[in-house]
Amino acid sequence: MKIYKLLFLGLGLTTMSSCSDFLDQTSPSELDNGATFDNTYYTELALNKVYGSLTQDQTYSNFMPIIAGTNTDCELIDGLGADASNTSSERGNMNYNMNPGWAQIAKVWDAMYGVIENANLVVDGVNKSQLLQQGGSTRNTMLRFQAEAKTLRAMVYFDLVRLFGDIPFKTESSNSNLSNVYIGKTDRDAIMDSLIVDLKEAIAYLPWAGVDGYTTEHVTKGYAHGLLANIAMTRAGYVIREQAKEGYVNGQNSDPNYPTQRCSDEKRKELYQLAEKHLVAVISSGKHQLNSSVEEYWRLMNISNWIKLIRKTYLKFRWV
Structure with missing residues (x-):
């Protein structure tokens, strides 16, 4: 009797294993990350997805340029409308009177981090690509794709910092078990410092606009220089912080709980010099x-x- 039980148990395990193998199937048309990023054509398609996600209403088609980009020295949205306590609409947002529970904010957050995830996939995919072992134009093309993804990711993170302050900062693609997804906030200064490093690396592989037919439909060397300078100047400026930072300079009328601070004079000078260096690179290039x-x-x-x-x-x- 024990022999029969062992036999049935063995058959059951075999069946379960076979069933598992049977269900673990892939489509002949399916491309995993390895296949995608070992081919320049498919890598460019993955990069195009990053560009495409910039056209959403919650990113750069509507929210960033129109809703988040108004009430500056160039544009003005008049008042809060009939309701002076308007905090849950575009008009409230444009007048620094936004309710954190406003539904649009969550949509913007999700969409912007979606762009970042797509960019992370390209950056990681290129790092692991077999094509980097090749020399010549193929390697240069892949490094250019990666540089474009890094620049777009830096642009989105920079705007998120300007919108929300300290935010989660992730520069790797998400694991399937989500082990690297639920992370805490990173200080905005650390984020901007990291973006500056990324852009310095990206600039080396990005062409100038107009060189060898490279158009402004893609990010260019000039844009990366300008973005880096913008980040450096923002990093040098005053912001309202969640808590005071040692060695930082307090602004006038700074709130004791949420102080308005900037970095030290020495660091500020360094950042302005960095911005000047990259702006001079654009001016002296003669490309624009x-x-x-x-x-x-x-x-x-x-x-x-x-x-x-x-x-x-x-x-x-x-x-x-």
């Missing part, structure tokens, strides 16, 4: 038509010479 002065920009705007103004002006949402 730039306004000669702020005065010229103001003059063109007042005579409504929009065509010349747009052609000669660095716009935040235009790759340069």
